[in-house]
Amino acid sequence: MAIELKMPALSPTMEEGTLAKWLVKEGDAVKAGDLLAEIETDKATMEFEAVDEGTIAGILVAEGTDGVKVGTVIAMIAEEGEDASSASAPKAAAKEDAPKPAEAPKVEAKSADAPAPASAPAPAPAASGDRVKASPLARRIAAEKGIDLGALAGSGPNGRIVKADLDGAKAGEAPAKAAAPAVEAPVAAAAAAPAPAKVWWDESIPHEVEKLSNIRKTIARRLTESKQTVPHIYLTVDIRLDALLKLRADLNKALESRGVKLSVNDLLIKALGVALEATPKCNVTFTGDNLVSYRRADVSVAVSTPTGLITPIIRDAANASPSSISTQMKELAGRAKEGKLKPEEYQGGTASLSNMGMFGIKQFEAVINPPQGMIMAIGAGEKRPYVIDDALAIATVMSATGSFDHRAIDGADGAELMKVFKELVEAPLGMIA
Structure with a gap:
């Protein structure tokens, strides 16, 4: 059909x-x-x-x-x-x-004996009777600047006035029009010439134009698709990090002889993997007619590279040891920055984690990486006033925000995952036992 x-x-x-x-x-x-x-x-x-x-x-x-x-x-x-x-x-x-565009003026065919015109006529103002053909954006700019659209010639399709036609125009006047060059070929042939490419930036400002890499094109396409087609719901919790930081220090001391040094991010990847398996309603993909529920948590981790963002995957993060996650992440991130990852190492995954805490970002809302159903955004750990055992104290606290595909994941289920994630980070022995 x-x-x-x-x-x-x-x-x-x-x-x-x-x-x-x-x-x-x-x-x-x-x-x-x-x-x-x-x-x-x-x-x-x-x-x-x-x-x-x-x-x-x-x-x-x-x-x-x-x-x-x-x-x-x-x-x-x-x-x-x-x-x-x-x-x-x-x-x-x-x-x-459907609405019909105004017809372009017809050019009558000349007989073979008729002399060719010496020059093409200058563009006519973009009006049809009492109606001026102009894009909505051009109309708004003209109204703000007090420009008479009826005095302008449009360069858009079918003579429609577009934003570029208003450049340089002042209130009450139209931009100066250059005289049309002499045309020796018939007018119809001149009209068939391709229009100049549209410029989307201000060329008067010093600038450089860099062709997009395939990675950047893919990022742009996928994130645009995500924001246009996936209804995001955002849930944020504050999490006390002191117990996780102590466990990390103890583990790093024990792993020193093996040359392994865990990062906070390594332990958060582990926590998200365990939380996804504990709340399977969030470890899903929405396909339109079906809901795919995964029995394993493969966590995609956002890594910044010179050519753009890429998400290498830690497979079965819930059952991987922190030392294994750390080793894998160092190796995957290194090859990601060199552009040497294999497709199977960054394509797939059941959920994502993006950590911007190292940049001092307190909180942010990440865009879901389709076809996954959620992404966890991690902010910076910082000293904050915090109530501990009904008394005000100072604790190391971070904000974590989950973005959920609301077509597949209800708010209550997303809230349950955030609750489990918070409990695992605040009592981290439970996720490595």
């Missing part, structure tokens, strides 16, 4: 937007995560990704169309094995209901 691709809501308040540009064409094969289009709202232009795989059977809303309501069918995707022509059957009817 054909899949309807609908205009997405890119913010909680979005009701409609402009389909600024299609990044695919009819007949293209797409898979989850592929970029399909650029959608413009009154605040920003954002890329829209595919969540299903198949073939683009029909594009129902042309690029440059303003006022496309959220939920409008903008394209059809044929699933594997489906006839693309039959999948695009609703195309004509859908196009009748």
